[in-house]
Amino acid sequence: MEPLILNGSKVATDVKEQLKIRVEALKEQGVTPCLATVLVGDDPSSATYVKMKGNACAKIGMESRKIHLPSETTTEELLDVLDELNDDATVHGILLQHPVPSQIDERAAFERISIEKDVDGVTSHGFGQNALGFGEFPSCTPAAIMEIIDYYNVDPQGKHAVVVGRSPILGKPVSMMLLNRNATVTTCHSYTENLPALVADADIVVAAVGKPNFIQGDWLKEGAIVLDAGYNPGNVGDIDYESCYAKASAITPVPGGVGPVTISMLLKQTVDAAEKYGKTNS
Amino acid sequence: MEPLILNGSKVATDVKEQLKIRVEALKEQGVTPCLATVLVGDDPSSATYVKMKGNACAKIGMESRKIHLPSETTTEELLDVLDELNDDATVHGILLQHPVPSQIDERAAFERISIEKDVDGVTSHGFGQNALGFGEFPSCTPAAIMEIIDYYNVDPQGKHAVVVGRSPILGKPVSMMLLNRNATVTTCHSYTENLPALVADADIVVAAVGKPNFIQGDWLKEGAIVLDAGYNPGNVGDIDYESCYAKASAITPVPGGVGPVTISMLLKQTVDAAEKYGKTNS
Numbered sequence: 328m329e330p331l332i333l334n335g336s337k338v339a340t341d342v343k344e345q346l347k348i349r350v351e352a353l354k355e356q357g358v359t360p361c362l363a364t365v366l367v368g369d370d371p372s373s374a375t376y377v378k379m380k381g382n383a384c385a386k387i388g389m390e391s392r393k394i395h396l397p398s399e400t401t402t403e404e405l406l407d408v409l410d411e412l413n414d415d416a417t418v419h420g421i422l423l424q425h426p427v428p429s430q431i432d433e434r435a436a437f438e439r440i441s442i443e444k445d446v447d448g449v450t451s452h453g454f455g456q457n458a459l460g461f462g463e464f465p466s467c468t469p470a471a472i473m474e475i476i477d478y479y480n481v482d483p484q485g486k487h488a489v490v491v492g493r494s495p496i497l498g499k500p501v502s503m504m505l506l507n508r509n510a511t512v513t514t515c516h517s518y519t520e521n522l523p524a525l526v527a528d529a530d531i532v533v534a535a536v537g538k539p540n541f542i543q544g545d546w547l548k549e550g551a552i553v554l555d556a557g558y559n560p561g562n563v564g565d566i567d568y569e570s571c572y573a574k575a576s577a578i579t580p581v582p583g584g585v586g587p588v589t590i591s592m593l594l595k596q597t598v599d600a601a602e603k604y605g606k607t608n609s
Numbered sequence: 610m611e612p613l614i615l616n617g618s619k620v621a622t623d624v625k626e627q628l629k630i631r632v633e634a635l636k637e638q639g640v641t642p643c644l645a646t647v648l649v650g651d652d653p654s655s656a657t658y659v660k661m662k663g664n665a666c667a668k669i670g671m672e673s674r675k676i677h678l679p680s681e682t683t684t685e686e687l688l689d690v691l692d693e694l695n696d697d698a699t700v701h702g703i704l705l706q707h708p709v710p711s712q713i714d715e716r717a718a719f720e721r722i723s724i725e726k727d728v729d730g731v732t733s734h735g736f737g738q739n740a741l742g743f744g745e746f747p748s749c750t751p752a753a754i755m756e757i758i759d760y761y762n763v764d765p766q767g768k769h770a771v772v773v774g775r776s777p778i779l780g781k782p783v784s785m786m787l788l789n790r791n792a793t794v795t796t797c798h799s800y801t802e803n804l805p806a807l808v809a810d811a812d813i814v815v816a817a818v819g820k821p822n823f824i825q826g827d828w829l830k831e832g833a834i835v836l837d838a839g840y841n842p843g844n845v846g847d848i849d850y851e852s853c854y855a856k857a858s859a860i861t862p863v864p865g866g867v868g869p870v871t872i873s874m875l876l877k878q879t880v881d882a883a884e885k886y887g888k889t890n891s
Binding site: 434450451452453454455456458459461462484485487493495499502503506509510511512513514515516518519520525 | 716732733734735736737738740741743744766767769775777781784785788791792793794795796797798800801802807
């Protein structure tokens with residue numbers, strides 16, 4: 328039987344339609360939700376991502392403010408910019424595009440973002456709140472994964488989820504979010520021994536490893552749900568799509584899977600922040 | 610072959626001997642490390658725990674300050690007390706004994722503790738920092754588990770650790786700490802299906818479930834390392850000791866395993882806080 332295609336583009340479209348209505352209502356109250364994007368340096372793909380995010384804001388009626396800093400920016404200079412954005416009542420969310428150039432202490436920069444504006448879910452405080460089950464703004468890719476499974480009524484409760492990857496913005500938070508939804512969660516990484524055998528036990532596989540076509544279909548249990556958070560050069564995910572398609576009961580494509588929903592989660596969380604913390608002009 | 614007994618009392622004694630030297634040095638600089646313990650209500654076992662912690666402070670030359678609030682204390686009243694302790698430069702660590710009475714919002718109280726004084730590792734911010742690998746004060750029981758395995762040169766790297774339990778101060782943080790030490794980590798809980806089969810794959814089992822004699826020896830892989838963070842009425846852990854002893858290569862006893870090290874971690878983290886943030890009289 329062919330697997331259910333978990334169509335992220337469709338999920339994202341629905342999310343954005345709802346956001347348009349909320350943005351309109353906010354504007355009537357004198358609050359225009361605004362995402363500040365901070366780009367350091369001239370990496371072309373980072374610039375493209377920032378541009379995509381700005382365009383996505385515009386399409387739903389939000390504002391965005393693009394801060395572009397030179398590649399030789401110091402940590403202190405970046406922290407000053409973040410402080411200004413933290414203090415600016417017209418900015419509701421802050422996105423620091425990463426990776427930043429190597430002379431910058433990226434973690435220090437992430438940590439400087441005020442938790443009320445951490446709509447990209449990069450601070451340790453935001454991570455901790457979400458891991459313990461009461462946070463406002465999770466990291467956007469894990470939030471997208473949860474949005475997709477909810478949209479398609481995939482309930483993780485009691486299922487064994489195997490997460491391949493343990494990054495601070497993806498593997499770790501998605502492990503915690505699945506755990507909070509009552510999945511049994513195994514988190515794997517480069518030191519994991521016999522990964523295929525672990526994946527073979529998974530009801531849900533989350534690929535978040537950053538290696539093209541890494542997860543093989545013959546590792547999967549028949550009927551596994553396969554969620555691909557990878558996005559590698561050439562529009563290729565972390566799963567080997569054809570072989571996984573043959574075994575899965577549900578699967579996210581790349582492109583058109585987790586990616587578009589990730590951007591819509593960034594917008595959603597900025598609108599959430601504007602609703603919660605935005606100051607009206609009245 | 611008989612398993613190695615992971616003797617927590619011995620670990621705790623060694624830790625406390627080192628702490629005495631550090632406390633002495635701090636006092637010479639005019640800083641006496643001080644742990645404030647906050648007890649709300651009259652639960653006898655909570656009162657006993659608080660007393661034990663105070664005594665442990667005294668034995669290594671530290672001060673402790675015992676704040677005992679009536680059982681009808683409100684959340685706001687407790688938050689006020691915590692604010693005072695946060696602002697008091699002579700207090701270096703704050704321990705809120707829990708559980709607190711049910712009218713109190715325990716999470717709000719935990720969150721109110723300043724991260725510089727959160728030596729019991731209960732705040733979401735402290736949890737997040739540690740989970741991402743750079744925190745100062747992890748929750749004490751997980752810290753004790755890591756201290757024991759380090760003392761006995763058990764390296765979790767590449768091993769499959771199965772954690773049974775997912776509480777904010779035990780199952781979740783120990784899962785993250787083992788993950789940061791390059792174990793592959795599976796976190797299990799009440800919704801986990803077929804727990805024995807998952808435990809059977811574990812090189813390291815952490816029992817943190819709060820059910821006496823729950824983990825059975827016949828679930829274990831031959832030679833597993835068994836760490837029992839449970840402490841149930843009657844001096845009984847979460848593992849069935851006799852049957853697990855027969856299968857394990859290393860095992861923590863109850864009592865004399867994780868428990869005594871937990872208290873010494875609380876002391877250690879208070880001394881750490883005094884060294885880092887303590888103000889000298891000079």
